[in-house]
Amino acid sequence: MNVGRRIPQAARAGRNRLARKLGLLLSLLRRIPSADRFVRDDAWAHELFPLTSSLAGKRIGIVGLGRIGQGIARRLTGFDVEIAYGGSKVEGVPYVMFSDVQQLAAFADILIVCCPGGDRTRHLIDGAVLSVLGSSGFLVNVSRGTVVDEAALIDALENGLIRGAALDVFEKEPLIGSRLATFSNVVLTPHAGSATEETRHTMLRLALDNIHRVLDGSCALTPVQ
Incomplete structure (x- = not known):
């Protein structure tokens, strides 16, 4: 058995996971799940689908620039976006660093959360951060469900404090009976990165x-x- 060949395979698995995370982001911006239902429900015969948002030209804030965060950043550069990050300082990367997550949220049109979970990051993305992200901002969480205060996120969505969210992880899994499932501007996937x-x-x-x-x-x- 040539086990030395397995490292490239591991890298390929990482690329597959990153592709899904980018797919989640694009589904949110272009409202792909809603567009699918629009066609299936024959709504297209009576009205035009609402305009969606392009990724090109957006400012991306990445919370946690580890291996996954850097992989996402590299793949996003082809979309002509401006990237900044928060968390621990990373040497040798061409992105602006913000030491405070609220400052990063104020910079960003899209806040992508990919930091570790645990007590240190529990509810790091709270109501104050979401308020600063603003009514034109999008949140994407592909890290751990505990990093985002779900009650604060639901409140932000109900009151139009942010434009939308895409979530692959949740505070309690499986997600059952949550108000998150009632929002048309939220994309939900079952921890399937x-x-x-x-x-x-x-x-x-x-x-x-x-x-x-x-x-x-x-x-x-x-x-x-």
């Missing part, structure tokens, strides 16, 4: 390769730091 057949196969293959190497007395391909 890595949920492709190809990615899950690659994840399993990499886990097995790690186990085989450790049992053979070698270093793991992807050791936990």
Whole structure:
């Protein structure tokens, strides 16, 4: 078995996850789920679908510029956007850093949350941050559900404090009976960032390769730091 070939496969799995995150963003801006229902419900015969928003030219604020955040940023550069980030300082990146998340939200048209979960980031995105993001701003959460104060987000959506949101993670999963499901300007997916057949196969293959190497007395391909 040539386990050395598995690292490129792991990178490919990461690219698949990033593609889904970008797909979530584009679905939000272009209202793709609503457009699908519009056609299926025969509404097109009676009216025109409302105008949507382009990604081009937007200011993107990324909360957490780790491996995933940097991957998202690299892929967004092709859309002619302006990128800034918040969180720990990252050397060697061409993006402006904001030390305060409210300042980042004030800069951004779209705030993408991809920082770690845990006590340090619990409800980092609260009512104050959403208010600063503003009525033309979009929120995308692809990190952990606890990072966003869902009660504050629902309030912001009900009162038009932000323009819309796309969420792949939630404070309580599965999401059942939530008011988030009632908003037409919200895109919801079931914590499915890595949920492709190809990615899950690659994840399993990499886990097995790690186990085989450790049992053979070698270093793991992807050791936990």
